[in-house]
Amino acid sequence: MHQRKGGLPISYYKRLFIYLFAASLLLLTACSSDEEKSAIPMSYPSQGGGMEMATSKSLQQTPKPNKKVDLSKATPQDRKITYTASLKMKVQDYRSTKAKMESLVTKAQGYLVNSNEHKSEDQFEGNLTFRVPQNEFKSVLNELQSLGKESPEIDINGQDITEEMVDLEARLKAKKATETRLLALLNQANDSRATLEISQQLDEVQGSIEELQGRINYLNHRVDYSELNIQLTQPFSSSKDPDQSPLFQRVITAFFDSIDTLIFAGKNILVFLARLLPVIVILLVVGYCVFWFARWRKKRKV
Structure with a gap:
């Protein structure tokens, strides 16, 4: 060794x-x-054993549709189109024309959305917004044109929202599938931490569902009811100009204007005196005191 x-x-x-x-x-x-x-990866334990729950990342994922819709094969009846018409009209009587328009729209099961009016020295102008069922759109539009004293300016626009509607419906379907899956997991969860996390994600998904459904309902309503934007103008006659009125009418107008001026001045004088009334009362009291004191001294000297 x-x-x-x-x-x-x-x-x-x-x-x-x-x-x-x-x-x-x-x-x-x-x-x-x-x-x-x-x-x-850790899974949420359960008292019953055997159930493994998805992580928060997998729960938040929303399944996407696998098939892409071919819009080229959609028929005209399947397409979603909104129509908007703009009219500019000159009328002889604004109030009367507006009342006739409201009657026509109401008869067609439509309604008034917005109305505003403006009066200037030379014209009376108003803007109206109506919505009428799409199947009554053309007939109502033709009847409204006949109410003007001359041919109105017309602008008609159509917007195809079929693609947006298909996308919204696909997203809504996917969100509802996620909601169903979360509800199933929530019913099976026995762990408080898992229950809380799934409930929070379920609230977010349900909020998205409400937003998507609200947008779909709005677009469907816009498709069912077409919009009419109308601008009415009533020009004032030049004969109403005071400078071109007859002499007698101008004299009468000047006389009543003078009376109005005097009344206005009298009102201002009364207001001025009312403001001075406390001062006048104080001056009278002080003057009376001075007068009484002077008289008293005079009597004392005598």
């Missing part, structure tokens, strides 16, 4: 090296096994 001088045999060092190498291999294997176990 080989032996170093003053030391242990060489074979002893060889066995020690082998043991250290084997221990290192075992330690590396154990570490790699722990890392693999820690990389496994």
